[in-house]
Amino acid sequence: MAMIGIDLGTTNSLVSVYRNGRAELLPNELGQYMTPSCVSLLEDGSLAVGAVAKERLITHPEQTVSAFKTWMGTEKSFSLGDKEFLPHELSAMVLKKLAQSARAALGEEIEEAVISVPAYFNDNQRCATRLAAQLAGLPVKRLINEPSAAALCYSAALGRREGKLLVVDFGGGTLDVSVVDCFENMVEILAIAGDNHLGGNDIDRAIADYFCRETGLNWDALTPSAQRQLLALAERGKVGLSGIRRGLLVFQDGDQSLSVPLDGKILASICKPVFERVRGVIVRAVRDSGIPVSAMDDVVLVGGSSQMEVFVDYLEQLFSKRPTLAARPEHTVALGVGLCVGIKQRSAELRDVVMTDVCPFSLGVATYNSQGDVNPHMAVLIPRSSILPARRAQQFYTLFPDQRRIRLEIYQGENYYAADNLRLGELTVAVPPDEPGSQWVQVIFAYDINGILEVTAESSSGDRKQTVILNPKLTLSEEELQQELARLNALPTQSEIGEEDQLLFAWAQRLFAELTGPRRQEAGYLLQRMQEAAQSGDLVRQAREREDTRRRLEELERWAQWDVFEEPDDEEDEEE
Template sequence: MAIIGIDLGTTNSLAVCWRDGRLELIPCEDGEVLFPSVVGYVGGEGFLLGAAAKERLLTHPSDTVGSFKCFMGTAKEYRLGGRTYTPMELSAMVLERLKRNAQRLLQEEIEEAIVTVPAYFNDKQRSDTKKAAQVAGLKVERLINEPSAAALAYRMAMGEEDRTLIIFDFGGGTLDLSYVECFDNVIEIVAVAGDNHLGGDDIDRAIQSYFCRENALAEEALPLEALARIRHLAEQSKRALSAGGHADMELTVEGRTCRARLTEDILFELCMPLFEKMKQLFLHLLEDADSRVSQIDDLVMVGGSSRLGVVRRFLAELLGKEPVVLDQTDRVVALGAGIYAGIRRRGEEIRDMLLTDVCPFTLGIGVRNRSGQDKNVLSPMIERNSTLPASCRNRFVTTSDYQREILVKIYQGEEYYVDDNVYLGEVAIEVALKPAGQAWVDVQFTYDINGILHVSVENEMGERRQILLANQALTAEELERYTKEMEKIMLPPIEQPANREMLARFLAYFENSTGERRERIGAMIGYVTRGLCSGRKKAVRNAQENARAWLNMLEEAQETKEERLFDGRAFESWEEEDEDWGDGEESRDSEGEEQDDRVEDWNSRKENRGEGGEGDGDEE
């Protein structure tokens, strides 16, 4: 049984497997590895998919559909062959064909698929992606964000040096940005930003509108067939522009010959509204990551649309550095999914990598609006860009006298009013009959790396209600298993036994110190605590490493002090030499001052090496 990686793209899809110690792209029937995400219907024959369907976009646009991934998770429908289809159903057709191609190549059943999704897909979009896979007969336990897959491919291609990256994933219909920290065997996604309706298709539409303006064509009045041919010409001209300084456009429309010349400068101007959206996404990403452009080592370009010269020109001007372009930008995401499939199969040739992710949208519940408006507002529980797995517990009280129950409604999104966010589900529980504000429930959200949200609601009588929002149908056994796993994985770093013991040692040194020495130890405790509570793998690692170094230093200083206090004699002999205590007092004072200098000097050397210190702790 094989595990494959699938990049379910807006324009093209691609499947990859890990076989015999290497990645292998899975070809289609025509030998091409890129499978156009297009579905068409031919009367009397049935459905066409891939390249054959893409050709019919020009001649039969009313019976052919592409770019439906952009509307995943929505109520949009497409009519083909006398009935309507959702984007989920059309995606299932594409996935089924990719599965069939993989089975033909590998000559075995497909056990599991790793499917990529845009980082900014919400819960409904991810749910529909999993449903599409299930309809196609694929088991999908893990969806991974497209930029995360790209970061994995970058890491494998560029080596294991510690790097801070921004992944710029610009495809046909979506743009995803991810702030990524790579260190040791960890790829940590720190923050994500994106737009599910910004991609290469928008550039094609801008060129199409330019062509119509240049030739005084009423774009909105043109028949579908004419618009399809103009769009195809726009796409061809966009690609031709990458190979030369200009592209001459010519097409017969409604009986007359229309012409226009497209240059890099003209296209740059046409794309300015799109570039402004990109700039705002970069600002949003850097703010959420608490970072600056100067802290970025590489900007990694991913996706077919990132090959455009105007896009790279804009990014170089915006960020002041040339982007890193991996080979075959339209295949990088699929290669990353294939690498992850190899890791899942425990391929001996692949180093076991830890790929973390973040919550792309805030998760919260609806609460009464205190301003008196009828609209309820969002009370955030797990903020966007929280490192997964994440957990939060808050207490909520009744708002009416002698209220019988509390209804906890769960939402996903960033909007102030709950109705403007995505509704996920609800939990109802009875409460004690008390005046308003006196009866209460504790609500806990736990969100794991697979996008499974566990919500637990407990009242003051100890009664508990819970719901598991898993983007998939779960059996009772699976529900129980996931619930137990949630309870195990959500022990935060600061509560883990080894870290608690480490902090206890710091507290003991703090208790037995005074003056500046105590202040320095207090600063150490603050730095370590902040790191352990941050939720970020790199910050936790730095906190642990610095804590161990500082504790070793404090322990060495304590041993040195004891030796000087007791003139190098055994600790238990000091009672016998009671008359020498005065000399010991002088030694203790002298050594205390000397040790303070050593702490200050050690901190200074750490800062100079960029490994920690009080200033770095605040920034982290």
């Protein structure tokens, strides 16, 4: 039985393990480390998760969903054909896919998983992640904050050198920032901040909006397929600009070919509002840590979106020194989770390593200042950035004459008024009738490193209540769990066509939609050949066609990349 680590990402997800004295990534069935966090409903009614689903984002937008992690812990639903799914249900499908890949790679069953979550995930989002794991059949006792995992990985890569780090994890859909103190065998998280709706996807949309403004396109008037195509173009432009100084974004709108220039200066201007939001998160983390930027030994960048040169340039201006881009920024969090697995297993090489974490949000109860107060404020028991595990106690007193009960509403958040924060639950204890302020309740909050809050309340009369705070909408009874599992398991996840062939079909369909002229015809010809080979039942022919098709699709992909992002000629490039 094995223990695995999972980086459940907005754009891509990875699975890791600790063995042979190091953390390592496990490949999926296609031999890739990164599995796209996408789900698609195929024509035969089966579900595709990963690379196949990603290829269908453009060709089958009504049957394909992505970036659902952004909405974890909410009741936002996503449509796949005529079926509706909540974010945690879609995440369960991704987790199930990762678990299958891990079993195949390791040759054994999974005993337990450690899953990384954005540091700024609130209680609802963490409960939803645990529920997703439960629906995927994965026992999960520990959630680790993504920047904490990144810090652990970076610290290990440096040979546990001492120093204070500012870790910026800029992913596809979330941003996390942590201040970390590494010394001896300790990795101590001093402060964290984040934005669960800020990432590379926002930059893609900003580039797409820029393209629409410059060409007169109306985003809302575009078909879902055209919108996906334009976002894919924006992403390729963002990535492609790292290799050249200037380029041209080209988009085929029906019979009309539209293009706009893109260079570092233009991209920096497009990204400025996004980067300013990043700056606000960084300021909050640094302020909470109490350590000035000048005392930071290094600024470390992880996450796929951190590789943008304009982003690194922006942070260099902000910090007056060049940040360090992690060697494998897209793998860093997953490898850090793998190290956390090693620590949890008490592996010999990590037995002395101690990692602390902090509370991402303040925790408290709603309190009233007077009898006429109709809008209670938040009385904080455990402030944000408190080192975990944390335990705090405070007394609260009766407000009305002959009051017989004290009701404690429990909240998470930073706003002054309780109603503006996230309500987690409530407890009620009895008190004897008396004068206002004569009777009281002692409230104890205990918050552990796994993000579990236990609340104990004991009144002056001895009435004692204790509960672990769990979101009722995201915590299922055994009967409810079995019903939900039966619903999800009723959906076929295995198509008659193998995953590799599914990927080639979806890849060719996407290129057919994107290309024009002879190359579009070639993509159509490849689709026809693959279909004929599949229908022939000849395994030798299918293997031969598979290899030839992959090679020709790679050639078409290079043309597609060139068509949508091509560098202007030298003469134009020299113009000022």
